[in-house]
Amino acid sequence: MPTYRYECPECGLFDVIKPLRESGEPQRCGRCGAMARRVFTAPMLVRTPRPLARALAAQEASAYEPQIVDRVPPGRRPPPLTGPRARRLSGP
Numbered sequence: 180m181p182t183y184r185y186e187c188p189e190c191g192l193f194d195v196i197k198p199l200r201e202s203g204e205p206q207r208c209g210r211c212g213a214m215a216r217r218v219f220t221a222p223m224l225v226r227t228p229r230p231l232a233r234a235l236a237a238q239e240a241s242a243y244e245p246q247i248v249d250r251v252p253p254g255r256r257p258p259p260l261t262g263p264r265a266r267r268l269s270g271p
């Protein structure tokens with residue numbers, strides 16, 4: 180069963196293990212009984228150094244939303260056309 184993180188207004192963060200179908204329901208704090216709101220986190224990233232966390236997040240994102248390259252990377256652009264043929268292509 181997955182672990183969900185909640186934040187009690189009094190006691191702070193706590194984790195609850197419960198079935199996915201109950202994950203959207205509010206959770207009562209086990210310590211003070213207040214209603215806690217769900218906190219959305221990537222659990223693995225909680226205590227990860229920032230650069231590593233960024234890299235992991237990028238790696239994860241690239242698995243399902245790869246960055247789409249829509250232009251030629253700088254430095255690989257073909258040289259501009261010159262000469263009579265280029266003048267014909269660019270209009271009257």
Ligand SMILES: [Zn+2]
Pocket residue numbers: 187188189190191208209210211212213
């Ligand atoms: Zn509490």
